[in-house]
Amino acid sequence: MQITYTSGEQVEVYRFSVPVTVGVPLLALFLQAFVPRRFPLFSYLDLPLLVTIFFAMARRSPISGLLTGAVIGLVQDALGHHHIGLFGIAKTVVGFLASSLGVKLDVENAGARLLVTLGFYLVHGVVYFTVARGMVNMALNWSWGRSILAGLANAVLGVMLYFVLDKFKQRT
Amino acid sequence: MESVLGRYRNLIILVGVLFLQVLGLAVQVKRSADAENTRLIRIWAVSAITPFERGLVWVQNGCGNLWHNYFYLRGVRAENRQLREQIEQMRLEQVRLSDDAAQAHRLQALLAFKEQFVSRTVAAQVIGSSGSDLSRIIYIDKGENDGLRRDLAVITADGIVGKILQVFPTVSQVLLINDQSSGVGAILEKSRLQGVLRGTPNGEVMLERVMSDEQVAAGEPVLTSGGDQVFPKGLPVGTVMKVGTGKDLFLNVKIKPAANLSKLEEVLVVTEKQERQSAAQDTERMRAADILAQRLPSVPDKPPTPEASAAAKPGNAATGAGGATSSSVPHSKPSTVPGPQGGTAKVQGPVGSTKPTGSGITPAGTAPGTSTPAGSHAAGSGAARTATVPGQPATGEVSNTAAPKSSSDPVAKTGSSKKAAGSKPEASQPDSSGTQTPPPPQPNPQPPAAEDSPH
Known part of the structure; x- marks a missing residue:
């Protein structure tokens, strides 16, 4: 496992074409809404979060990362029936942190990606839980065991997904 | 100042975006729980996602139907045979259930449910x-x-x-x-x-x-x-x-x-x-007695006797109730429960139901001679117990609950029968001294036709 500290000049910054920028998050949201109907366990995965992390780390721009996270999160909120902004806030924070981390660390290898995705999944869960309990007064139960298991599943899927999405990267 | 803004630009934008979302969330929480105030955003999101879902479901169903209807037909013949047998069994069951349902509907209609x-x-x-x-x-x-x-x-x-x-x-x-x-x-x-x-x-x-x-x-x-x-x-x-x-x-x-x-x-x-x-109102109105008669084992109906025919005539208050029953009500076994004063009372109505529903409460102490019609019992609630105490005088005001099929509304018909001056509870109450006085023996003017009435 290799997590390398790099200076700002050393890290590669990528960009994506417009169809990929729009289409991949939309596809992730679509699959997230469609697949659990057939495979209920799929609802433990969070494809929009994985896409947010990937774009944020690849672009290495905190503003771009947080905006990507905010938009994806808000659309995800709109597909549910809870208040709009819960996923939005959580994914904004994750997008910002992921892109900030991407500036500092080279997280191109699978092990680093696994750990980073697991960490951001937990951060996402904690932020969501805090806002939902604190502001909206939703009755949620936090379970570390369940969160870590779901985080691991997301991390494994994320590693595979990132390798697929790497194909769409364009060097600046 | 500019250097500070430039240095903390990312953080400032993060705080700004988060602040906006928190503000929006607070507005939603403050306004109401329903999602009317965010409807536009939801419509956009749903409009962006659901066409893909709809299309995929269409393709999925098309492929599934093509496979199941044209290619994968293994075992269909055996399944068909099995289903036919199942249909036969279900038909038999349906006959029984439809009888039960029809009866339930008629009873519900009588009770104005x-x-x-x-x-x-x-x-x-x-x-x-x-x-x-x-x-x-x-x-x-x-x-x-x-x-x-x-x-x-x-x-x-x-x-x-x-x-x-x-x-x-x-x-x-x-x-x-x-x-x-x-x-x-x-x-x-x-x-x-x-x-x-x-x-x-x-x-x-x-x-x-x-x-x-x-x-x-x-x-x-x-x-x-x-x-x-x-x-x-x-x-x-x-x-x-x-x-x-x-x-x-x-x-x-x-x-x-x-x-x-x-x-x-x-x-x-x-x-x-x-x-x-209930649908029974649309069809011919039936008395509960007739309904129960269809269900209970009974001996064949007696031919109408002259007394019964006379009793059925309107205006004969004392026999208005009984006249409807003797000839038309099928026979059934009245169950007996210990009545007051050590006697037994014939329970007229489904046993186990205890609460009269308010309409058509038949005088409880109806004398045998007045022979409360079974129809009024069921109309009373299907639950009202009427204890017929042998030997009690027929002092109760006979209600018109027994008017056989003459009233247009069975419920209204039974609604006027609440009062009974000499009803059984009064007759069977212990006196003020706390001792029970046996009721005086009364001549029995008519045979207890109530015994013939079902329940």
Whole structure:
């Protein structure tokens, strides 16, 4: 496992074409809404979060990362029936942190990606839980065991997904 | 200043974006719980996602139908034979059940019970979900254009699914019963205990508000109670899985939903419920005695006797009740219960029902000679017990409940029969000294025709 500290000049910054920028998050949201109907366990995965992390780390721009996270999160909120902004806030924070981390660390290898995705999944869960309990007064139960298991599943899927999405990267 | 802004630009933008979202969230929380104030955003999101879902479901169904209808036909012949046998068995069962249902409808009509019928449904296909286990909703491919609106019940053949939460032009959002913000009025089928069905954060379904001193058995079916004004009464909800002690004197009753909520494909939206009197009103009005006569073993009817014919004439107050019964009421075995004063009283009416429903309460102490018609008993509630004490004087005011098929409304007909001056309770009350005085022997002017009346 290799997590390398790099200076700002050393890290590669990528960009994506417009169809990929729009289409991949939309596809992730679509699959997230469609697949659990057939495979209920799929609802433990969070494809929009994985896409947010990937774009944020690849672009290495905190503003771009947080905006990507905010938009994806808000659309995800709109597909549910809870208040709009819960996923939005959580994914904004994750997008910002992921892109900030991407500036500092080279997280191109699978092990680093696994750990980073697991960490951001937990951060996402904690932020969501805090806002939902604190502001909206939703009755949620936090379970570390369940969160870590779901985080691991997301991390494994994320590693595979990132390798697929790497194909769409364009060097600046 | 500029250097500070430049240096902390990312952080400032982050705080700004978060602030905006928190503000928006606060406004939503402050205004109301429903999602009307965010409807535009939701319409955009749903419009962006659901066309893909709809298309994929269409392709999926097309492929599935092609495969199952044209290629994969293995075992169809055997299955066909098996289904035919099943149909034969079900036909036999249907005959029995339709008899029971018709009888129930007639009795309900006599009691003025209002029934709720699911009179119109719209079939819809599930095309998606929220994708999050924190928001247990599904999307169906019917919306405002198909006549759907908020708070309509969504069911399957197995049981209830949820209710419509949001309606968009071509799709609707359905809140499943296992969501924690859902609530359904439910009743346990055997014990008749009522509670509120709620979802948990884990997606389980719990029956709340059942007192801890009640007995609830695992496996007991749960039905809708109709109290929520969304689901019609009597729809299957599920079965009791587990019963545990909860907090605040209530039981924790875990329910297994009858419908498989995680794998829904087609659902029915109840767009119209009718609350109306039983269908028996539309057909020929029947007295409860006749209805029961069809069900109970009986000896053949006696031919009408001259006395009975005379008694049936209107204006004969004393025989207005009895006249209707002797000849027309079939015979059945009246059960006996210990009556007051050590005697026995013949129970006229379904045993086990104790509460008269208010209409058509027949004088309890009706003398044998007045022979309360069985029709009025059932009309009274199907539950009102009328004890006929042999030897009691016929002092009660005879109601017109026995008017045989003359009144147009059986309920109204029975409604005027509440008062009975010499009814049994008064006759059988102990006197003020606390001692019971035996009733004076009375001549029996007529044979106790009530014995012939069913129940």
